[in-house]
Amino acid sequence: MTVLTLDPESKTPIYLQIVQEMKTLVMTGKLHPHEQIPSVRKTAKSLAVNPNTVQKAYAALEREGILYSVTGKGDFVADNAARIKEMRKQEIREMFQRVTREARDSGLWIDEIFSIVDEAYSGR
Amino acid sequence: MTVLTLDPESKTPIYLQIVQEMKTLVMTGKLHPHEQIPSVRKTAKSLAVNPNTVQKAYAALEREGILYSVTGKGDFVADNAARIKEMRKQEIREMFQRVTREARDSGLWIDEIFSIVDEAYSGR
Amino acid sequence: MTVLTLDPESKTPIYLQIVQEMKTLVMTGKLHPHEQIPSVRKTAKSLAVNPNTVQKAYAALEREGILYSVTGKGDFVADNAARIKEMRKQEIREMFQRVTREARDSGLWIDEIFSIVDEAYSGR
Amino acid sequence: MTVLTLDPESKTPIYLQIVQEMKTLVMTGKLHPHEQIPSVRKTAKSLAVNPNTVQKAYAALEREGILYSVTGKGDFVADNAARIKEMRKQEIREMFQRVTREARDSGLWIDEIFSIVDEAYSGR
DNA sequence: GTGGTCTAGACCACC
DNA sequence: GTGGTCTAGACCACT
Structure with a gap:
């Protein structure tokens, strides 16, 4: 998956930076419907960020219908590009x-x- | 003087709302150079807000060169509308x-x- | 007497501005020993300033031995340039x-x- | 980190004393870019001063580009010692x-x- | 009366 | 835990 980049000095919270980047990745087709995304822990590690923060971002994305999670398997990109x-x-x-x-x-x-x-x- | 209005729903802090409103009042010529503006306490009372909050706003405006303050007398609109x-x-x-x-x-x-x-x- | 000039935007209090200007006037010989200086009210009027403020300045100058006051006559420049x-x-x-x-x-x-x-x- | 010291006798406000000491610490290389500085609360406690006062100092330093703050993490020395x-x-x-x-x-x-x-x- | 500083104590979002 | 905002109430110097 394309790598996310954070600006630690930015005033927008890290979890929101993640949310926004994910959204544009989906919208611009760089992430495809039903594609699995890296686990919370993996993402957290690769971003050198607290897992709670990533968790918060994923939860927000799920709430907005951009991700769906399958218990025991992981998180996936939802299939509603139009709505998004x-x-x-x-x-x-x-x-x-x-x-x-x-x-x-x-x-x-x-x-x-x-x-x-x-x-x-x-x-x- | 024109009256300030706060939006209690807004996420932007009260003191910044004051700052921004003042700026546009000065920029649009509704406040004139060397005009005295309402005192910290008066403004605080009329906005139903703590004087410290207004003080913070006025201090920011002075820092940016939009106001100048004279202790014992009050705050005044600075004389550089163009620059502002x-x-x-x-x-x-x-x-x-x-x-x-x-x-x-x-x-x-x-x-x-x-x-x-x-x-x-x-x-x- | 040479005219005092104030900077109302300055952060140093007005009464101190007066004190300092008077001092240098005396030191540089622009005011002579035993010369009478304008009354509190006159100075206040000519500077467009509250008489209390001028009073405070004169009092400070007297305390420091730069002026002496003769009741009923007014304030005069003291004669101790060296000390000053x-x-x-x-x-x-x-x-x-x-x-x-x-x-x-x-x-x-x-x-x-x-x-x-x-x-x-x-x-x- | 090097310890700050306040002069309770001084006429310059506490928050400004903090600002100035921090500046010289950064300028003289005693504080390094991206180094984390003690939290507002810690500094407040160690100086026996109200947290708001320290907050005011840190805010001023951030405004001047000497620190940057990351909510939830802390304050850090900015990376432009030369400019400073x-x-x-x-x-x-x-x-x-x-x-x-x-x-x-x-x-x-x-x-x-x-x-x-x-x-x-x-x-x- | 004015602005400016400081304290004490609270609440919030974020990590 | 962190920074940031806000309130309430006090004190100071200056006009």
Whole structure:
């Protein structure tokens, strides 16, 4: 499986970093439906992170229907890419709403915002 | 002076909400250079919040050069709106960069993003 | 009398700003022994400052022997320039001690300090 | 880790004393990049001071890029000693500028200042 | 009255 | 265990 990468200095909690990376791996097809993912302990070891943290991430992913777990066998990627993509899109919509509103309230015109987004999308 | 409003539901800390509202008040010209702003205690009372919390917000604003404080007299709006507007724009640019990159990594096309932004900008 | 100038944004209290300016006026001979200085109220008005603040400054100056007051007539410059200069020198010595020690503890060499002082002395 | 010491007599606030001591510890290489520093509570206890006070100091240090904090794990020394040393030097330069200008305005010659600095640097 | 610092004690999310 | 936020109440110097 593709390797996850964490930023220990980031302010977003580690378990959320894991959740987000897993989501994009699934959405972008780098993880396939019904594929088995590494165990909590394996992931924890490979990320040099507390197993509880990984456990928390997996639980969240399961709650959202992105993983399903088979007792005694392990965790697997669920088969509902469409729903997931829609969910993710909703999340992103909300993020954009927050930040766009802030920008507008600070007096930026929509053209300025478009240009910033454009630059961010192509750049880097 | 224009009244501040808090969102008790929000996950962003109270003191940061105050900071952000003040910033936009200054940036949008609703607060003028050298204008005195309500005292720590007054603001605390009117927001039904502890004075220490307001103090923390005001201290942050002073650090960023948006306010200056005169002990015994009060806090005043600093005289560098231009610089501040540029700073704020930079902040917003960074927020958009983060979220735009996430969106792109999740497979959204730039047209989808533009439409989301457009909706958020005009909508409520 | 030469006019005092205050920096309202400065962190050193106004009454101390007055004290310090008066001292240097006396030391540098811009105020002469037995010369009368403006009354508390006059100074307060000309500085747009609370009379209590000026009163506090004058009291401090009197305590240090830089002024003497004649009841019913006003305040006058004392006649002990030598002593004052020595006092002031002592104050400055202490300030330099504090900051020099800090610099040394931060790993600066004395040559670096000399060069900084030199630059500050000649430069504006 | 090296122990911090407070001067209860000093007029500079406790949290600032902590900030300054930490800075010089980092600058002088007594604290290494990515080294974990004692927790807020531990430091508070060892200094016989309220945790909030230490928290305030650590927050300031993080703001200045000297520490980074990882919730749930602790605080760590940041990895930019060079930048910090330069910043500190700038601070010191400004302090010398202030006090040197005062000294000059009080009529001291640069030789007198040099001798004072020299004495302070070697002495004590 | 003002801002600024400090204490004591609590709660939260995270690891 | 960790850092971060918040409250309540106190004290100080300055205006």
